[in-house]
Amino acid sequence: MRxxxxxxxxxxxxxxxxxxxxxxxxxxxxxxxCVIDEEFEPYFYxxxxxxxxxxxxxxxxxxxxxxxxxxxxxLNEHEINALKIFTNIPKAVPIIKDKAIQLAGVEGAYEYxxxxxxxxxxxxxxxxxxxxxxECEEIASExxxxxxxxxxxxxxxxEVLQPKMLAxxxxxxxxxxxxxxxxxxxxxxxxxxxxxxxxxxxxxxSTKEPWIEFVPTESDALLRFAESIAEYAxxxxxxxFTDGFDFPYLVERAKVNKTKLDICLDYGSLxxxxxxxxxxxxxxxxxxxxxxxxxxxxxxxxKTDSFSLDAVSKELLGEQKHPVDIGHLxxxxxxxxxxxxxxxxxxxxxxxxxxxxxxxxxxxLIEFVRIIRLPPYDINRMSFSIFVEWYLIHQACAQNxxxxxxxxxxxxxxxxxxxxxxxxxxxxxxxxxxxxAVFDFRSLYPSIIASHNISKGTLNCPxxxxxSERIETExxxxxxxxxxxxxxxxxxxxxxxxxxxxxxxxxxxxxxxLAARSEALKVLANSFxxxxxxxxxxxxxxxxxxxxxxxARKYIHQAIDTAQKxxxxxxxxDTDSIFLLLDNKxxxxxxxxxxxxxxxxxGIMELDYEGFYPAGIFVGLKAxxxxxxxxxxxIDEQGKMKIRGFETIRRNSxxxxxxxxxxxxKILLKEHDPKKAKAYVRCVVEDLRKNKLPIESVVITTALSxxxxxxxxxxxxVAAAQRMESKGERVGSGTIIRYIVAKGKGxxxxxxxxxxxxxxxDYDGEYYITNQVVPGIERIFAVLNIPVDDLLGETRQSSxxxxxxxxxxx
DNA sequence: CCAGGCCGGGG
DNA sequence: GTGTACGGCCTGG
Numbered sequence: 001m002r003x004x005x006x007x008x009x010x011x012x013x014x015x016x017x018x019x020x021x022x023x024x025x026x027x028x029x030x031x032x033x034c035v036i037d038e039e040f041e042p043y044f045y046x047x048x049x050x051x052x053x054x055x056x057x058x059x060x061x062x063x064x065x066x067x068x069x070x071x072x073x074x075l076n077e078h079e080i081n082a083l084k085i086f087t088n089i090p091k092a093v094p095i096i097k098d099k100a101i102q103l104a105g106v107e108g109a110y111e112y113x114x115x116x117x118x119x120x121x122x123x124x125x126x127x128x129x130x131x132x133x134x135e136c137e138e139i140a141s142e143x144x145x146x147x148x149x150x151x152x153x154x155x156x157x158x159e160v161l162q163p164k165m166l167a168x169x170x171x172x173x174x175x176x177x178x179x180x181x182x183x184x185x186x187x188x189x190x191x192x193x194x195x196x197x198x199x200x201x202x203x204x205x206s207t208k209e210p211w212i213e214f215v216p217t218e219s220d221a222l223l224r225f226a227e228s229i230a231e232y233a234x235x236x237x238x239x240x241f242t243d244g245f246d247f248p249y250l251v252e253r254a255k256v257n258k259t260k261l262d263i264c265l266d267y268g269s270l271x272x273x274x275x276x277x278x279x280x281x282x283x284x285x286x287x288x289x290x291x292x293x294x295x296x297x298x299x300x301x302x303k304t305d306s307f308s309l310d311a312v313s314k315e316l317l318g319e320q321k322h323p324v325d326i327g328h329l330x331x332x333x334x335x336x337x338x339x340x341x342x343x344x345x346x347x348x349x350x351x352x353x354x355x356x357x358x359x360x361x362x363x364x365l366i367e368f369v370r371i372i373r374l375p376p377y378d379i380n381r382m383s384f385s386i387f388v389e390w391y392l393i394h395q396a397c398a399q400n401x402x403x404x405x406x407x408x409x410x411x412x413x414x415x416x417x418x419x420x421x422x423x424x425x426x427x428x429x430x431x432x433x434x435x436x437a438v439f440d441f442r443s444l445y446p447s448i449i450a451s452h453n454i455s456k457g458t459l460n461c462p463x464x465x466x467x468s469e470r471i472e473t474e475x476x477x478x479x480x481x482x483x484x485x486x487x488x489x490x491x492x493x494x495x496x497x498x499x500x501x502x503x504x505x506x507x508x509x510x511x512x513x514l515a516a517r518s519e520a521l522k523v524l525a526n527s528f529x530x531x532x533x534x535x536x537x538x539x540x541x542x543x544x545x546x547x548x549x550x551x552a553r554k555y556i557h558q559a560i561d562t563a564q565k566x567x568x569x570x571x572x573x574d575t576d577s578i579f580l581l582l583d584n585k586x587x588x589x590x591x592x593x594x595x596x597x598x599x600x601x602x603g604i605m606e607l608d609y610e611g612f613y614p615a616g617i618f619v620g621l622k623a624x625x626x627x628x629x630x631x632x633x634x635i636d637e638q639g640k641m642k643i644r645g646f647e648t649i650r651r652n653s654x655x656x657x658x659x660x661x662x663x664x665x666k667i668l669l670k671e672h673d674p675k676k677a678k679a680y681v682r683c684v685v686e687d688l689r690k691n692k693l694p695i696e697s698v699v700i701t702t703a704l705s706x707x708x709x710x711x712x713x714x715x716x717x718v719a720a721a722q723r724m725e726s727k728g729e730r731v732g733s734g735t736i737i738r739y740i741v742a743k744g745k746g747x748x749x750x751x752x753x754x755x756x757x758x759x760x761x762d763y764d765g766e767y768y769i770t771n772q773v774v775p776g777i778e779r780i781f782a783v784l785n786i787p788v789d790d791l792l793g794e795t796r797q798s799s800x801x802x803x804x805x806x807x808x809x810x
Numbered sequence: 811c812c813a814g815g816c817c818g819g820g821g
Numbered sequence: 822g823t824g825t826a827c828g829g830c831c832t833g834g
Contacts, residue, residue, distance in 0.1 A: 042823070093823040113823050174821040184821085245820040277827050291819060296828095307819070326821060383828085 004028045006161035007128050008235045008286045010117050024284040032145045042090040046083040048107035058099045063092030074401045077457025090116035110402045122397050128375040131159040144265045166193040166234035167355035170246050171347050175330035181252040185218045189225040192351035199344040200224045207341045219257040226262045236286045238358040240309045243289040247280030286376045290358050293380045313353040322349040363516035388531040395491045404538040415535040418542045424553045426573035428627035430620035430783050435582040437590040438610040444576035445529040448551045450493040451603025455486020456541040473550040495525045615669045619779040635669040656697040657772040674784045681791045688765035698763050699738050699755050719749035741767045
């Protein structure tokens, strides 16, 4: 029979001394199934000229060579002869490989650490979550779902599964703020899916909520939890930090209760892999720990620096956790109080947030699955460098290239010492400027790699020594082959091309999956440069990385020189961008300059017009002469501000500090009125001195990084946290601390008050002027030659009041 | 500047 | 078990 299905989870097992691949998934009709492939043999490669008979006879206990094939392959982008060694089971591969490399004539062994399941996906050209056709017959199933033995299997279309997803979360008994899985039971188990919500708990209280279910014991709760998962039958189980907390906890509680957490589709027990960085594998269901994906993949483009469920939900969903004091759950449980209902609500809300977060990042994750061609479980736990590596592995296999080996430990630590000379940054002259045109190189590093054929295998090829363009770097002079296309450059070129096609499609239709795909291709291309210098990389090439930045510096310098020759003033330049002062020239003049520069660029390299800005400001360094790099503010023709690098007041800052900086920049850039900016600041200074500003605008917000007892030096936020504790509030790592600084003598930490205990007249205006408002604007006013004292007004008694050595350290 | 330790997420 | 065990930040030497 023939069937079409979407594979979601792939495993292998040994049956009758042979490896069988299990592909769990859902048919196009919506039925959960498992497709079994018994025909795939494990293998690795040997290069060299060993005695074939000897090689074929290698054996170690149960592990043995099945046969050896002579094959034509490519190694480091050159044709070679290789031997393909098939073994009886996957486990035999590393064992036989150890024996094989000791044989006379063997130069090297390769691809002995490509996991069997991944090897299967590569060789069968399958893509998880994408529609797959199987010629098969139904067989007796050892699973909770029907099983089919495959005769042939292949990926047929671009069609992707709409996965059925269930989010889970648990609450545990934790009276002493210390995790103890062996001692403390699970109290609540929550599940949230489409039209599905349930919280299971084992202490009765009165409630009208139909989604709260009571069972007699913890053991029954675990049982009911597994039943609920089976009832919903998800393709994916989503959780937040479930790898590190929920699943290890549940597994431990099942052990303590001498029961089984029966959620795997093969009736097996849930497997926790690894110790410090645990992973929970649920056979047959793709377990996503969305915390890992968000922190590693989405996190780079997020504002938050905390990846707590609360902070992440706030930023991505605009929603937060149900506000209850989780520290009080244990006493409430002991009392059996009605508050428990609120904790169930908290439990369910966590599930809901997790569900919605997963829904939001899933298009992105799915696109990585399609591009990298690994199962969602794997993609969820990988970082960018490994994405690049697996993309390269697939492309290498398609080009008949042997996958290079991972470096040994010693090699890897040696690589850590390799430093690369970075990008060029043009130091701006501090000042206020009108009419600025900004240009930048589109995808600078990827386009250099593609255009100059930069690759490990094309580096310094003997055939092109004379005719190739050479690039001088701190490591030496390098050139790249002009006759053969390199692996990196062809792969990156393809990524850029595919993205170009998708961007074209996106112009006519706004599709979330397409947008995610474009984004995924972009970040993948941008990660290549980092990969070449990534110490654990298989295709590590520090010379390639060094050449890439050297070319980048060369092109940005060329562009700057050309602009200056044409009579433009270059205000600033950083890595891939150039800021031109137009002066008496027009926008069109600058566009003509761009065209000229573009004519000289090789391959797909291109300088883009980024935008025109009627005004901009570059500030000076705090100490000494010269301009600060990466720190400027521009305003575009629509009046939208583009502020970069003004983040000295980001941490430990009050609303007023931020507001003053923003308003000053706005008055200067929009209205070009330094007098007004000055008057505004004096007004704020006056208001602070007279305590006219509301308390809310002087509240300072900081997250506690550890418990209050753990700090050796008591900074103001720690002092505030201690005050909160003394009032009976629970405070710990991650708690957001809000405080104000009150008038009085002594150290700042002695002047700290909680916002609710402060009255309007309490806050120390002078402190806020000196430590909050002034630092954010002094360099901006320095550009206009306005000294800080000018802003403070006559009422200021001494320039040193409230500014002693101790305050300086805060 | 480098090595080594700590901690994140979770209750 | 196609072996293990992350990565960023801070401190101390």
